[in-house]
Amino acid sequence: MISEKSLDLVESHQAYGGTQGVYRHSSRSTGTDMIFSVFVPPHEDGATLPVLWYLSGLTCTHANVTDKGDYRRACAENGVIFVAPDTSPRGDDVPDDDAYDFGKGAGFYVDATEAPWATNFRMRSYVEQELPEVIAAAFPVADMTRHGITGHSMGGHGALTIGLRNPDRFRSISAFAPIVSPLNCAWGEKALTGYLGADRYAWRAYDACALIEDGARVAALLVDQGDADQFLSEQLKPELLKAACDTAGIDLTLRMQPGYDHSYYFISTFMADHVKWHAERLGSGGQMNRYDVVIVGAGHAGAQAAIALRQAKFTGSIAVIGDEPDLPYERPPLSKDYLAGEKPFERLLIRPAAFWTERDVVMLLGQRVTAVDAEAHTVSIGADAIGYGHLIWAGGGSPRRLTCDGHHYSGVHSVRTRADVDAMMGELAATRQVVVIGGGYIGLEAAAVLTKLGKHVTVLEAQDRVLARVAGEPLSRFYEAEHRAHGVDVRLGVMVAAIEGEGERVTGVRLIDDEIVPADMVIVGIGIVPEVAALIAAGAEGGNGVNVDRHCRTSLPDVFAVGDCAFHANDFADGAPIRLESVQNANDQATCAAKMIVAGDTDEPQPYHAVPWFWSNQYDLKLQTVGLSIGYDQTVLRGDPAQRSFSLVYLRGGHVIALDCVNATRDYVQGRSLVLAGSSPDPARLADTNEVLKELV
Ligand SMILES: N[C@@H](CCC(=O)N[C@@H](CSC=O)C(=O)NCC(=O)O)C(=O)O
Numbered sequence: 102m103i104s105e106k107s108l109d110l111v112e113s114h115q116a117y118g119g120t121q122g123v124y125r126h127s128s129r130s131t132g133t134d135m136i137f138s139v140f141v142p143p144h145e146d147g148a149t150l151p152v153l154w155y156l157s158g159l160t161c162t163h164a165n166v167t168d169k170g171d172y173r174r175a176c177a178e179n180g181v182i183f184v185a186p187d188t189s190p191r192g193d194d195v196p197d198d199d200a201y202d203f204g205k206g207a208g209f210y211v212d213a214t215e216a217p218w219a220t221n222f223r224m225r226s227y228v229e230q231e232l233p234e235v236i237a238a239a240f241p242v243a244d245m246t247r248h249g250i251t252g253h254s255m256g257g258h259g260a261l262t263i264g265l266r267n268p269d270r271f272r273s274i275s276a277f278a279p280i281v282s283p284l285n286c287a288w289g290e291k292a293l294t295g296y297l298g299a300d301r302y303a304w305r306a307y308d309a310c311a312l313i314e315d316g317a318r319v320a321a322l323l324v325d326q327g328d329a330d331q332f333l334s335e336q337l338k339p340e341l342l343k344a345a346c347d348t349a350g351i352d353l354t355l356r357m358q359p360g361y362d363h364s365y366y367f368i369s370t371f372m373a374d375h376v377k378w379h380a381e382r383l384g385s386g387g388q389m390n391r392y393d394v395v396i397v398g399a400g401h402a403g404a405q406a407a408i409a410l411r412q413a414k415f416t417g418s419i420a421v422i423g424d425e426p427d428l429p430y431e432r433p434p435l436s437k438d439y440l441a442g443e444k445p446f447e448r449l450l451i452r453p454a455a456f457w458t459e460r461d462v463v464m465l466l467g468q469r470v471t472a473v474d475a476e477a478h479t480v481s482i483g484a485d486a487i488g489y490g491h492l493i494w495a496g497g498g499s500p501r502r503l504t505c506d507g508h509h510y511s512g513v514h515s516v517r518t519r520a521d522v523d524a525m526m527g528e529l530a531a532t533r534q535v536v537v538i539g540g541g542y543i544g545l546e547a548a549a550v551l552t553k554l555g556k557h558v559t560v561l562e563a564q565d566r567v568l569a570r571v572a573g574e575p576l577s578r579f580y581e582a583e584h585r586a587h588g589v590d591v592r593l594g595v596m597v598a599a600i601e602g603e604g605e606r607v608t609g610v611r612l613i614d615d616e617i618v619p620a621d622m623v624i625v626g627i628g629i630v631p632e633v634a635a636l637i638a639a640g641a642e643g644g645n646g647v648n649v650d651r652h653c654r655t656s657l658p659d660v661f662a663v664g665d666c667a668f669h670a671n672d673f674a675d676g677a678p679i680r681l682e683s684v685q686n687a688n689d690q691a692t693c694a695a696k697m698i699v700a701g702d703t704d705e706p707q708p709y710h711a712v713p714w715f716w717s718n719q720y721d722l723k724l725q726t727v728g729l730s731i732g733y734d735q736t737v738l739r740g741d742p743a744q745r746s747f748s749l750v751y752l753r754g755g756h757v758i759a760l761d762c763v764n765a766t767r768d769y770v771q772g773r774s775l776v777l778a779g780s781s782p783d784p785a786r787l788a789d790t791n792e793v794l795k796e797l798v
Pocket residue numbers: 157158159160161165201253254255256363364365
């Protein structure tokens with residue numbers, strides 16, 4: 102099994118059908134010999150297994166967990182390799198301190214910068230870089246693409262910080278009684294002052310809470326903490342991690358274990374839980390993880406699919422795979438309150454982290470599905486396959502990008518994800534002039550917020566009116582006038598030729614007549630491209646998204662598609678096939694798919710038939726839309742735009758099909774019945790604000 106001559110075997114024992122070994126090697130990081138232990142569970146020839154790293158606490162060597170950790174049975178059952186390094190360099194020439202919490206046995210998983218520690222105390226490099234290379238070379242059975250990390254106390258701090266700094270490498274992170282914030286406890290202050298010096302800013306890379314505050318994101322964390330732990334209140338402070346995770350929207354499972362102290366009796370009690378938790382996220386034993394329902398996409402549609410399944414008493418396993426690192430959050434506020442800085446991210450979460458945990462919905466975040474095998478019922482994330490019983494594809498869309506020269510300059514932004522808007526917000530202080538390309542809802546909402554923030558905003562729209570794709574002319578002209586009144590330079594019928602820049606940074610937008618509109622920032626709001634490539638490549642019918650039937654089924658067996666990417670015949674578009682990019686459609690189609698899955702072969706639930714609605718907030722204007730105006734042949738203006746409260750009613754063949762209501766919530770609420778019934782009231786009565794809409798049904 103060991104293929105590398107540079108490792109000395111210190112001892113080896115058979116355990117649970119596998120091999121527990123202890124090894125010594127010469128480390129380039131620490132300049133000393135280092136000892137570590139590895140348990141390799143029983144496995145078939147040629148198999149590769151995921152690796153769980155365990156980092157030990159103060160005073161420990163590899164031996165504490167190896168002797169007292171109780172991990173081998175769980176690792177054998179779940180097919181997980183267990184690696185336990187030492188906690189510091191050792192040797193007569195290595196500097197030390199008399200106290201137990203500094204020097205040998207207390208390396209704190211940092212690369213020290215202060216004398217005399219800087220020479221040998223390089224445990225960050227050792228654990229992050231060198232030892233993985235050693236394991237890869239010596240243990241061909243180790244799958245170096247599937248790592249999890251855990252640890253205890255100081256080692257819990259090591260696991261959290263190494264995992265948070267390397268989310269692409271460590272797919273699962275847990276800890277036992279970790280030091281969550283060395284910046285805020287005596288152990289941490291002493292160690293980090295000694296190893297890194299007095300500049301506390303340099304400590305932040307070694308503090309889990311600070312890393313999260315500074316933007317580090319992972320899908321989930323599991324922490325067990327005994328409430329009888331003697332170090333709980335002074336050193337460990339799990340409440341700080343909870344606050345940081347709550348703010349960041351990280352799914353932290355913090356289990357306070359009554360009566361447990363800080364010892365290995367506590368660790369060994371919960372070790373099997375942790376091994377299993379990691380195995381679920383790593384794909385254990387060279388075998389594929391399988392879920393009864395896999396939901397691809399962690400936006401509104403993906404989240405609602407999971408919610409609706411559990412509401413319908415679905416008891417099977419559910420995994421949600423999302424390519425962003427965050428738990429499902431609401432997208433509409435991104436271009437409104439979030440961009441304005443009026444709503445923190447945690448208030449955007451569709452459900453709090455605990456909701457998903459309590460309902461046993463596994464969130465596989467920061468992962469992108471690259472292929473679907475419809476016959477094998479698997480999705481691939483790179484080289485890894487995940488099996489499904491049913492697949493709900495809720496992939497949404499990615500923002501349509503510019504293709505003209507200069508589209509790559511920094512300062513050119515889309516508005517689709519939290520990361521897009523965070524990047525934009527980070528540049529706002531240095532931004533005076535913004536060009537918004539695209540006069541649709543996203544572009545106009547961003548223009549309204551940025552104008553309120555004091556920026557000079559120009560909107561470039563290729564058509565001869567804003568909102569041309571989605572609204573009637575009176576509404577377009579109203580919004581055009583509103584934006585102009587707020588100081589926005591609205592340019593209609595203009596075409597972009599190129600983005601201009603200097604160095605790496607955008608400086609303006611060149612129009613086809615060669616005029617350059619100066620810009621410190623450019624926002625591109627020109628629609629989305631449905632994310633369905635993997636599904637189409639697997640054989641699903643589609644073109645503009647993926648085709649679905651009236652129950653959101655694709656042409657592939659057991660595969661549903663919902664939300665922005667689902668091309669469906671919509672009853673409110675006279676049965677025409679369309680894609681609908683709205684929260685309403687995402688939620689209602691997800692619910693429809695979930696009900697179909699729960700019904701199985703026994704029943705056929707109602708097909709998708711939901712009245713479309715939508716909203717947009719710009720300045721003090723609240724636009725609420727009900728129905729779809731597609732194919733309208735008549736509009737009726739109800740109320741006076743000059744009063745900034747009115748509705749535009751759309752009719753087709755005399756029947757009401759939609760209403761756009763500006764600061765007119767009563768019309769919106771009552772108009773729903775007209776749309777649902779397909780009413781054909783007298784247009785003169787519709788226009789008369791003294792008429793109550795619900796009486797015209
Ligand atoms: N004063 C004690 C403190 C050492 C201690 O409790 N170490 C813990 C880790 S504490 C945080 O990192 C430990 O794991 N000890 C080893 C064990 O086997 O229990 C002392 O000096 O012992």
